[in-house]
Amino acid sequence: MKLKNSYRIVSIIPVASMSDIAFLLLIFMLLSSLLTPQPPLQVAPPQVPNTAEVKEEKGTRIYLDASGHIAVNEELGRLEDIAALLARLSVPKDQIYLYADAECAFEKIDEVLAALKAQAFEKATLICRETPKGKKRD
Amino acid sequence: MKIKRFAQISSEIPVASMSDIAFLLIVFFMIVAVFSIEAGFSLKLPAKDKxxxxxxxxxxxELRISRDNSLTLNGKSVSPEELGAHLSQPGFRNRQFVSIKAHAKSRYKTAVLVIEQFKRNGFEKISLKKLKP
Known part of the structure; x- marks a missing residue:
């Protein structure tokens, strides 16, 4: 009687598609991650010792410097133009992140908040910088 | 005379390290993504017609911020360093609403520092108002 040859089981894990998987993961990370854009205005938000971490989601960024220049996302203007700049937003009632300079007069912040309220925005986040550990606040 | 044979030149691009490069790029993007987390305070804006x-x-x-950024807590002058200690006193613990009235020309930095002190002491209902110059 002729005995059949048993198949030899190969003990190698196929890794040929590893780079494809890695590149797919890379593309997913690139698409899903939020890259911080270059700010259109140079502002130094106030330093505070303890702040809650704010996970930035896609939203509208408002930059306000001490001299009254404002930028809504990429659009530059003066503080007086804020209502028009907000009205031009493509996603109207978005989350707002306010990057205001620490040296701004409070009336400018109040003006921004009043404009947001007038256009029925519900939430705004005042962005701050956390004081480095072991350093006294200025 | 013995003639040397030329070594055969391979025309293949080595792709063995491709997955290593891809994984290094993934690690880089994961680290960079963490940096986009910012610090700040969330404010709930009042409704328009409410x-x-x-x-x-x-x-x-009631906390007032004057033009020169000095603070007055319920009519008494306090320094920014003392504010936290005042707020932890029992007299303030049963008060739930905070009204910050800042002078129009006072600095935004002072207002943020004050909000931080209130938040740290467990006060969540904070209103901001501008005082007329």
Whole structure:
């Protein structure tokens, strides 16, 4: 009687598609991650010792410097133009992140908040910088 | 005379390290993504047509920021360093509403530092108002 040859089981894990998987993961990370854009205005938000971490989601960024220049996302203007700049937003009632300079007069912040309220925005986040550990606040 | 044979030149691009490069790029993007987390305070803005909430004076802590950024807590002058200690006193613990009234020309930095002190001491209902210059 002729005995059949048993198949030899190969003990190698196929890794040929590893780079494809890695590149797919890379593309997913690139698409899903939020890259911080270059700010259109140079502002130094106030330093505070303890702040809650704010996970930035896609939203509208408002930059306000001490001299009254404002930028809504990429659009530059003066503080007086804020209502028009907000009205031009493509996603109207978005989350707002306010990057205001620490040296701004409070009336400018109040003006921004009043404009947001007038256009029925519900939430705004005042962005701050956390004081480095072991350093006294200025 | 013996002629040397030329070595055969391979025309293949080595792709063995491709997955290593891809994984290094993934690690880089994961680290960079963490950096986009910012620090700050979330504010709930009042509704446009909502009437103002009426609260009795006994439940309100009033803090005024003057033009020169000095602070007055319920009529008494306090320094920014002392504010936290004042707020942890029992007299303030049963007051739930905070009204921050800042002078129009006072600095935004002072207002943020004050909000931080209130938040740290567990006060969540904070209103901001501009004082006329």
């Amino acid at each position: 009437p103002p909430l009426e609260v009795s004076d006994q439940r309100i802590i």
